[in-house]
Amino acid sequence: METLWSDFLNSEWHDWRGSGRSEDRLEKPAWQERLLSDWQLTAPVPMPAEETLAMRDFRERLHALTVKLAKGGSMDEADWQLLNEQLALDAVSRRLSGEPGAVRLELVPVTEDWRHVRAEIAASFGETLLHGETARIRVCDNPDCRWFFYDDTRNRTKKYCDDKMCGNLMKVRRFRARKKADPPNPKG
Numbered sequence: 211m212e213t214l215w216s217d218f219l220n221s222e223w224h225d226w227r228g229s230g231r232s233e234d235r236l237e238k239p240a241w242q243e244r245l246l247s248d249w250q251l252t253a254p255v256p257m258p259a260e261e262t263l264a265m266r267d268f269r270e271r272l273h274a275l276t277v278k279l280a281k282g283g284s285m286d287e288a289d290w291q292l293l294n295e296q297l298a299l300d301a302v303s304r305r306l307s308g309e310p311g312a313v314r315l316e317l318v319p320v321t322e323d324w325r326h327v328r329a330e331i332a333a334s335f336g337e338t339l340l341h342g343e344t345a346r347i348r349v350c351d352n353p354d355c356r357w358f359f360y361d362d363t364r365n366r367t368k369k370y371c372d373d374k375m376c377g378n379l380m381k382v383r384r385f386r387a388r389k390k391a392d393p394p395n396p397k398g
């Protein structure tokens with residue numbers, strides 16, 4: 211399942227096929243546009259330089275927290291602070307719309323910028339902690355891939371970001387490693 215926080219973390223892309231290639235997409239305007247449009251957010255593109263620094267710093271810390279939780283760790287004081295800091299920097303107001311019987315109450319950002327995006331990312335992580343299960347936070351088991359995702363399968367056994375891609379690749383690798391480990395048949 212795609213979440214805003216995992217989408218954000220996955221801006222650090224690694225070639226899952228094992229070429230060793232990686233790419234930081236955070237600074238790419240096309241990636242920024244895509245993220246904003248997918249999550250219905252608004253912020254200036256290209257991302258201003260000081261915002262890039264703040265986004266990068268937040269990503270690094272959220273990355274460490276996510277890896278810790280994926281390994282079975284739990285939230286500590288500093289982790290809550292990391293999320294709360296981002297939430298505290300954002301201001302939202304409330305807006306009513308619609309008509310009686312179909313009234314909507316929305317939270318509207320006071321300023322539409324990357325600070326607000328960071329707060330939304332922190333809130334999305336909070337949603338996972340609130341309504342999801344920490345034990346379902348995953349890092350793809352393919353060491354070359356390291357894609358973050360939320361395992362929403364019923365039996366919670368999803369190991370790879372994509373079974374057809376990373377799952378198959380790892381199956382082939384295991385098969386080859388087994389073949390190599392088997393001693394050659396002296397008669398054959």
Ligand SMILES: [Zn+2]
Pocket residue numbers: 226350351352355356357370371372376
């Ligand atoms: Zn993967």
